[in-house]
Amino acid sequence: DVKVTQSSRYLVKRTGEKxxxxxxxxxxxxxxxxxxxxxGLGLRLIYFSYDVKMKxxxxxxxxxxxxxxxxxxxxxxxxxxxxxxTSMYLCASSIxxxxxxxxxxxxxxxxxxxx
Amino acid sequence: AQSVxxxxxxxxxxxxxxxxxxxxxxxxxxxYLFWYVQSPGQGLQLLLKYFSGDTLVQGIKGFExxxxxxxxxxxxxxxxxxxxxxxxxxxxxxxxxxGYQKVTFGTGTKLQVIP
Numbered sequence: 001d002v003k004v005t006q007s008s009r010y011l012v013k014r015t016g017e018k019x020x021x022x023x024x025x026x027x028x029x030x031x032x033x034x035x036x037x038x039x040g041l042g043l044r045l046i047y048f049s050y051d052v053k054m055k056x057x058x059x060x061x062x063x064x065x066x067x068x069x070x071x072x073x074x075x076x077x078x079x080x081x082x083x084x085x086t087s088m089y090l091c092a093s094s095i096x097x098x099x100x101x102x103x104x105x106x107x108x109x110x111x112x113x114x115x
Numbered sequence: 116a117q118s119v120x121x122x123x124x125x126x127x128x129x130x131x132x133x134x135x136x137x138x139x140x141x142x143x144x145x146x147y148l149f150w151y152v153q154s155p156g157q158g159l160q161l162l163l164k165y166f167s168g169d170t171l172v173q174g175i176k177g178f179e180x181x182x183x184x185x186x187x188x189x190x191x192x193x194x195x196x197x198x199x200x201x202x203x204x205x206x207x208x209x210x211x212x213x214g215y216q217k218v219t220f221g222t223g224t225k226l227q228v229i230p
Contacts, residue, residue: 040124103161106159106160109157
């Protein structure tokens with residue numbers, strides 16, 4: 001079975017801390033994505049990457065950065081965590097878009113609480 | 116830009132009853148359409164997808180969806196709901212943009228199943 005693994009299910013961090021959320025996929029997918037999920041708002045795209053060392057801003061990139069040094073790993077970084085970044089974070093991957101698109105494979109999510 | 120509307124935030128059905136979850140999209144060309152399901156505390160799982168061809172699409176767990184271009188809709192259906200179907204359901208639309216695909220998610224419909 002193909003997998004997207006997020007390193008932590010639950011995290012509690014203090015305001016101002018630098019936070020790293022890790023995501024690894026074993027499917028050799030080109031595309032990787034970070035979303036945050038909040039009640040009533042659905043999933044909102046933070047950043048995505050279509051290749052190693054490549055990144056693109058999504059709809060809500062402020063306060064976040066990403067790193068993709070290897071194809072299988074995509075990290076989300078909260079430079080200085082704030083309470084309004086308390087959320088569920090979902091990582092996803094997919095093959096390259098177009099007619100071959102098969103939808104996304106999601107990780108189980110990381111529930112981050114910033115206190 | 117594409118958008119997705121799921122007009123029902125919460126739906127309650129009796130076990131064994133039929134189910135229809137509504138989804139309307141906005142996109143200028145033929146979209147890629149998806150339905151995902153999220154069980155509590157989990158990531159999202161792909162139920163089914165539509166790219167082209169037959170407008171009635173079969174998915175996993177006995178779900179189906181019908182693409183209606185004239186109504187810009189992609190409603191999800193199941194003839195007989197099981198208690199294990201209680202979850203949150205997300206409709207999504209994908210569109211090719213500059214060589215990659217952007218997927219936009221709806222805000223979700225939470226399904227409650229009562230005995």
